[in-house]
Amino acid sequence: MTDAPLPTKDRLIRAAANLFRTRGYHGVGLADVLAEAQAPKGSLYHHFPNGKSDLAIAAANWASDEMLRLIAASFDGAETFEAGATTLCYKLAKLFDITGWDTCPVANILFEGPDNDAFRAHAGHIYDGWIAEVLDHAERLGLSESDASARAEHLFVLIQGGWMLARARRSSEVLRDLRSML
Amino acid sequence: MTDAPLPTKDRLIRAAANLFRTRGYHGVGLADVLAEAQAPKGSLYHHFPNGKSDLAIAAANWASDEMLRLIAASFDGAETFEAGATTLCYKLAKLFDITGWDTCPVANILFEGPDNDAFRAHAGHIYDGWIAEVLDHAERLGLSESDASARAEHLFVLIQGGWMLARARRSSEVLRDLRSML
């Protein structure tokens, strides 16, 4: 919340991520980002020479890193895969309530942007990174390789679908109930 | 594919649904819709006095009806809930391959539009309609009320999450594998 000491580039990335996730790539004008980040247009094109698309990629990567940290935090102290997965669902539900996050930011940023092929491929890359992170923890917790792979992908699907339903219902209840589907 | 005999209003709805689902609400200009539907601007504002937002609601409703028909077609001949759900997943995978559908159209249309509250509430209404349709079939196939409710919601979550991963990977494989998560 103390944005003042943050460097301009980081302020731009955070502002862009926040706006993109609520209104989508095309729904956000550069003027909106600039106003929220309190930065002039010159700074944006200095840090992101390719303009809006560069900024979108950076924002998606930043959001992805946050998610990876959340996954790690959920599974690090867990005794079993189920425990870690449940913790992750609860953390996401809390995040949903606090921030009113409108979507997995990556989806909103990357699925409707320009250069659709490149953007979508990047989304796939990011998602596979999340699944790989879960998979690592699953194997560490004793699951066989094939089992761990299936479980990690299953968890990803549940979270994405659950998040979408939570959005539509404006309630995090679905996310908390996800553990019953594991 | 024979759009010619279709009334202008229907051509507009179909064109809008097709474009919105690939590029999102803000990503599509009225000029694009008009060009694809081969209709002048005057017709659009005659049939949809509130312009783009009216058109988006109509497009979402049309897409929703298509999905309801798909659910019915999948469960009508099914002997068990699992069989119907599996058929639905396969039908969706085929749809994904044929049309290259970019997203659940409802999500792309309603989650990033203007009037975010009203639009999102409408998305919730549509989704609950899908779940209710599945629930009806589940009960008809002998599941208890509470069990049917949980299974219907579970299927919805799997499909939404699976579709998203399929999009990112540009492969319908995930959708076909969904049955293993039932």
Place this chain on the structure above:
DNA sequence: GTGACACTGGACCAATCGGTCTATTCCTGT
């Protein structure tokens, strides 16, 4: 025929879009 009304066609508009450009300020190494 003729009036009434649903519909089409497209010119036109202010506002906003993403992006470019140059002038200026700030900071750091020497």
Place this chain on the structure above:
DNA sequence: ACAGGAATAGACCGATTGGTCCAGTGTCAC
């Protein structure tokens, strides 16, 4: 002190946006 690159500041641009408006066109009932 001063040089020089990094960063900031914002005026400016052509293109496109959603939306308005009205003159035409078709098609009914009478």
